[in-house]
Amino acid sequence: MTGERNGSGACSVGLDIGGTKVLGVLLDEAGAVRHSVRAATRPGVAGVVASAEQVVRQLCAGAGLVPQDLAGVGAGVPGLVDPGTGRLSYAVNLGIHERAVDLAPLLSARLDGVPVVLENDLNVAAVGAARLLGLRGDLAFLALGTGVAAGLLLGGELRRGRHGAAGEIGHIPYDPSGPRCPCGQQGCLELYASGAALDLAWPARNGRPAAADLFAAAADGDRRAVAVRDRFADAVAAAVRLLVLTCDVEHVVLGGGVADVGPPLLEAVVARAREQAARSAFLQSLAVPERVQLAPRGVPVAPVGAALCVRGSRAGRAQPVGS
Ligand SMILES: [Zn+2]
Incomplete structure (x- = not known):
């Protein structure tokens, strides 16, 4: 799904989607945080997707980018995740628990096809x-x-x-x-x-x-x-x-x-x-x-990890430590 214009050095976005707020960062090609955004989480599938989309678009706008310029979006969520399909289940805090939801494809569709990697929130942390x-x-x-x-x-x-x-x-x-x-x-x-x-x-x-x-x-x-x-x-x-x-x-x-x-x-x-x-x-x-x-205080640990998972997913594995 990665567009041709997205070279391996492109920026990526990392999200930590919690029950009350979405924290997002824009990571540049060197792995440094260029922007961060926080927004309230709206519950339920439609609410979570809309909240995440809003944060990604704000991060992009702050850097003069559009979502398609990104190498991808990584999202950490509290629940059981199948990283291969981007399916989420048992995310009680997000109001997503009655059935499994293909959250990554839904969010990707809202972001003009940008690849979205879904991962458990503690894993990205x-x-x-x-x-x-x-x-x-x-x-x-x-x-x-x-x-x-x-x-x-x-x-x-x-x-x-x-x-x-x-x-x-x-x-x-x-x-x-x-x-x-x-x-x-x-x-x-x-x-x-x-x-x-x-x-x-x-x-x-x-x-x-x-x-x-x-x-x-x-x-x-x-x-x-x-x-x-x-x-x-x-x-x-x-x-x-x-x-x-x-x-x-x-x-x-x-x-x-x-x-x-x-x-x-x-x-x-x-x-x-x-x-x-x-x-x-x-x-x-x-x-x-x-x-x-x-853990380092005052630093968005989980969103940074989520953004790094975008890179790791390209090799079909998690981002190696310290790389
Ligand atoms: Zn118990």
Whole structure:
């Protein structure tokens, strides 16, 4: 579908289509962000396509381009994705869940035939984090948002799994005697390590996000806040340990809304990871805490990764790390 006029050096657009907003970037041929745009997401198939089209056209207009000048558009979406066909299913947050939708072809048709690559939002975040942090080697992007899940970049390629469910570690039981999870199991990690879990454990009082409120109160010495923070950090450290033990990833990048807390989150997670390894020479030998870092803040990690996936898709594979 790539037009003749689109040389390999053309600009590409990356989108992160979330439940409330679409974030888009225009990447130039050198891989630098030239423009970024944010717009509200309208729900449902027609709404999502229209919102995405609007962002792409705004990005192009800002650079004096038309969509056909682009090498392609990469879009990260929260749901199960078939990157080969651009089909999306189970995207509850986008209001697309009753049936699978061929989102990439629909968006491509609205953008004058420009190739559109669809990918899971955590996968594009993993690709973007590797690029923006300059990391080589196997990487997991651990998103601490409404839920908990990871995008996996292994051997320079995205690991999706048979059903696109690779990295869905939020539904691994963490406390078998814990409360029932909406997924039907009990005590899933997501009930302890997610932003939604923090909202329940520490209802924010100052209009700030619960995570920011909790970590500030803990820093001030509030003993209950310290206990809630440490229990949360313990669950996140367990997620990190899981990723290291299953995939031996060199890097675990903490992202998602909770990561906006910044260094205090990293410190708390590293402290709990050390604690978990205290009695295990085996865990100590794996140096789990040294593998954890924060996603870059104030940088559109997922849209950049989505734009990079356009290039990777041409070779039939994900963008190799650091290239
Ligand atoms: Zn569950």
